[in-house]
Amino acid sequence: LAFIAAISRLLTIYISCNLACLIGGDISCKIYENTLNQNYNYHLETNTSSIISTITVQISALISGIFSILQIISSSIICISLITTLILIEWKIACLSILSLVITYFLIIRTSKKILYRNGKIVAEKTQQQFKVLQEGLGSIRDVLLSSNQSKYVSIYRNVDTPMRL
Numbered sequence: 001l002a003f004i005a006a007i008s009r010l011l012t013i014y015i016s017c018n019l020a021c022l023i024g025g026d027i028s029c030k031i032y033e034n035t036l037n038q039n040y041n042y043h044l045e046t047n048t049s050s051i052i053s054t055i056t057v058q059i060s061a062l063i064s065g066i067f068s069i070l071q072i073i074s075s076s077i078i079c080i081s082l083i084t085t086l087i088l089i090e091w092k093i094a095c096l097s098i099l100s101l102v103i104t105y106f107l108i109i110r111t112s113k114k115i116l117y118r119n120g121k122i123v124a125e126k127t128q129q130q131f132k133v134l135q136e137g138l139g140s141i142r143d144v145l146l147s148s149n150q151s152k153y154v155s156i157y158r159n160v161d162t163p164m165r166l
Contacts, residue, residue, distance in 0.1 A: 002098075005078065010108070016070035016074060019066075019070065020063050021063055022165075022166075024059050025166075027062065028165075029161060031055055032055055032153075035055075035138070036138075036154065040141065040142060043145075048138045051134075056131070082097075127164065130157070
């Protein structure tokens with residue numbers, strides 16, 4: 001029972017995280033695409049750093065918020081199900097299950113440290129690439145608009161942004 005609960009919890013975390021990242025990534029790409037498709041006067045009047053901040057920092061906050069909401073929903077469902085099941089079965093089994101869960105989570109934490117470190121390096125590298133792509137596209141907006149290369153820059157941005165969020 002504890003093993004099934006741990007697996008279901010990990011699965012819901014994985015699905016929630018991917019869903020939040022996909023939603024945030026799509027919104028981020030859409031904002032960048034809409035920005036690149038604005039006329040030249042818009043770009044002369046708009047501060048590039050505020051656009052870059054919106055696309056990077058604000059979208060990350062949005063993703064965290066979406067993930068938190070999904071986690072609250074899934075955690076509530078799992079918690080209610082577990083408590084009800086454990087009470088119906090027997091309190092001794094409940095204590096044993098709690099002990100099993102604690103041990104399982106401890107093992108997961110120990111094994112995931114390396115993965116988190118590796119992912120941190122990937123995010124740092126992809127963030128630098130993301131800023132570079134944003135600055136190239138917005139910094140040369142006149143050339144981008146004149147040559148109608150908006151889709152090219154959105155595609156480059158998507159290739160950098162998506163792996164960073166997943």
